[in-house]
Amino acid sequence: MAVSSSSSAQQARQSLAKRLAELRRDAGLTGRDIARLCGWHPSKSSRIENARTPPSAEDIRAWCRVCGAPGQADDLVASLRTVEDMWVAWRRMERAGLRQAQEARQPLYERTRRFRSYSSWLVPGMIQTHAYTVATLRAIQRRRGLVDDVAEAVAARMERRRLLYEGDHRFAFLIEESVLRSGIGGTEVMIGQLGHLIAVGSLPNVSLGVVPMKPDRERWPVEGFWIYDAAQVNVELVSGYLTITQPTEVAMYSETFAELTELAVHGARARALITSAMEALG
Structure with a gap:
């Protein structure tokens, strides 16, 4: 997902990251736990939670699965699509x-x-x-x-x-x-x-x-x-x-x-x- 300088897009990215962090805490997991269970580099979950790295739809589904909340994945993926639509590179449009x-x-x-x-x-x-x-x-x-x-x-x-x-x-x-x-x-x-x-x-x-x-x-x-x-x-x-x-x-x-x-x-x-x-x- 391309990153724009718009505060609208940034706020939406941060909101998505916050929801993922809440799922992790509710599951009693650490960021390292998420990375280990998903098979990621140890720093990836931290970058996602701090809105420095945008997650993919697959990342979100894996996150929800290891947090025991697969039913929330579709809503979060929809939120991801909303964020992506705020900034669209011409080549994608x-x-x-x-x-x-x-x-x-x-x-x-x-x-x-x-x-x-x-x-x-x-x-x-x-x-x-x-x-x-x-x-x-x-x-x-x-x-x-x-x-x-x-x-x-x-x-x-x-x-x-x-x-x-x-x-x-x-x-x-x-x-x-x-x-x-x-x-x-x-x-x-x-x-x-x-x-x-x-x-x-x-x-x-x-x-x-x-x-x-x-x-x-x-x-x-x-x-x-x-x-x-x-x-x-x-x-x-x-x-x-x-x-x-x-x-x-x-x-x-x-x-x-x-x-x-x-x-x-x-x-x-x-x-x-x-x-x-x-x-x-x-």
């Missing part, structure tokens, strides 16, 4: 292709009513054009050496866009001005994408803000993230996909979004920046 990775997020989008998205790298997927999405996912597929299901993945993302136009979903998008001026797919694709941003920004349930490039801004760009209602944050990093549910961390991202919103321009001023970027492209 996309091992079956990009389409599955796109479709896996659909239930979260369906149940969310208030979306907040900040992007410092690319136009957010929800407001991408078909051509921009093709260029983006094709670049990912080639860079990571994935199976070629780009057409199916694009279709899945395009299907998600219907939420912009139906139901009671509300969206707030913030993008850095640099995203308007440095893109993917070439001039024609970028011009089409910028024109689409102007159209999307006019929807009654959408707020579109652009954070201008300035030499003296008070809040620097950060990693791109999505906030789903007030319950969950997803962060896309170079190495993987982070899910945050710890309320204090969710609040930090909400505060960051609010600070970036204060720096952004909206309405006519945002459209002027988008139009300027289009003109610069020719």
